[in-house]
Amino acid sequence: AQKVTQAQTEISVVEKEDVTLDCVYETRDTTYYLFWYKQPPSGELVFLIRRNSFDEQNEISGRYSWNFQKSTSSFNFTITASQVVDSAVYFCALSRRPQAGTALIFGKGTTLSVSS
Amino acid sequence: DAGVIQSPRHEVTEMGQEVTLRCKPISGHDYLFWYRQTMMRGLELLIYFNNNVPIDDSGMPEDRFSAKMPNASFSTLKIQPSEPRDSAVYFCASQGGYEQYFGPGTRLTVT
Numbered sequence: 001a002q003k004v005t006q007a008q009t010e011i012s013v014v015e016k017e018d019v020t021l022d023c024v025y026e027t028r029d030t031t032y033y034l035f036w037y038k039q040p041p042s043g044e045l046v047f048l049i050r051r052n053s054f055d056e057q058n059e060i061s062g063r064y065s066w067n068f069q070k071s072t073s074s075f076n077f078t079i080t081a082s083q084v085v086d087s088a089v090y091f092c093a094l095s096r097r098p099q100a101g102t103a104l105i106f107g108k109g110t111t112l113s114v115s116s
Numbered sequence: 117d118a119g120v121i122q123s124p125r126h127e128v129t130e131m132g133q134e135v136t137l138r139c140k141p142i143s144g145h146d147y148l149f150w151y152r153q154t155m156m157r158g159l160e161l162l163i164y165f166n167n168n169v170p171i172d173d174s175g176m177p178e179d180r181f182s183a184k185m186p187n188a189s190f191s192t193l194k195i196q197p198s199e200p201r202d203s204a205v206y207f208c209a210s211q212g213g214y215e216q217y218f219g220p221g222t223r224l225t226v227t
Contacts (some may be wrong), residue, residue: 033214045207045218091159101147101171101211103161 002027004094006107013082013114021077021110023092029053034068034075035093035104045091051075082114118142120219122208128225134196137222140189141210149209149216150183150193159207165191198226 003026013019025034036048049059051068059066063080079086089111093104121140129135141148149164163173168185176183180199185191195202203226209216 035215037218042220043205043223044220045209047215047217050214101164101166103149103164103172103175104151104159104216106159108158 002029002032002094002096002105004092004105004107006090006092006110008110009108010111010113013112015083015114015116016081017114018078018080019082019112019114021079021090021092021112023075023077023107025073025075025092025094027094027096029096031097033095033097035095036066036075036077037091037093037106039089039091039109041088048077079112082112084114084116087112087114120208120210120217122206122219122222124222125220126223126225128227129198130227131199132197133226134194135198135202135224135226137193137206137208137224139191139193139208139219141191141208142212142217143189145210145212145217146188147211147216148185148191149211150191151207151209151218153205153207153221154203162193162206195224198224200226202226 005024032053034051038046056068065078067076089109091109092107095104096102123138146167150162151159153159161175163183165185183193205221205223207218207221209218
């Protein structure tokens with residue numbers, strides 16, 4: 001069975017702090033894909049990143065970075081110098097073969113609150 | 117390009133009434149997904165279509181729920197009769213490559 005665990009339910013930080021959101025996944029597949037989505041207070045789900053199981057290179061996009069480690073089945077997300085606009089619920093998700101349209105298995109989400 | 121469009125954005129109805137949620141996927145995308153988000157269960161898949169054909173409806177809670185995709189640009193999710201436990205945010209998502217792109221959701225409240 002596939003499962004995604006986001007153990008941190010809520011995190012509160014002050015602006016400019018760095019924050020890491022944890023994601024641990026379970027799957028028996030050798031090929032799989034991991035995703036992060038952001039859900040701001042307005043409610044929509046915004047795609048942030050996709051990673052496949054064969055690519056363990058870390059990725060950086062502006063203030064966002066992702067650390068994928070197969071050895072620990074983790075795909076953590078770090079926001080550097082957080083801003084109030086980063087306040088949202090962040091979801092980690094897993095998919096077997098997204099190119100074939102398989103469903104996303106979501107974690108429960110981590111609510112990030114950034115105060116000024 | 118327009119994103120995924122859902123209507124209505126908010127729906128309040130009384131128990132026992134029929135509810136129809138609508139979705140227009142991104143043009144050219146060949147997969148369409150319906151998800152439901154609740155506090156208790158989080159985000160869960162209800163059903164998905166490939167080229168308008170239902171592929172997996174194992175997430176549909178019960179016979180009160182039905183979904184159709186009559187053409188590539190339109191899908192509906194119907195609940196009949198609705199119950200208070202159906203209150204949730206319903207998301208439609210479409211996919212043309214590796215990523216699913218979500219609509220803004222329909223917040224359904226059944227009183």
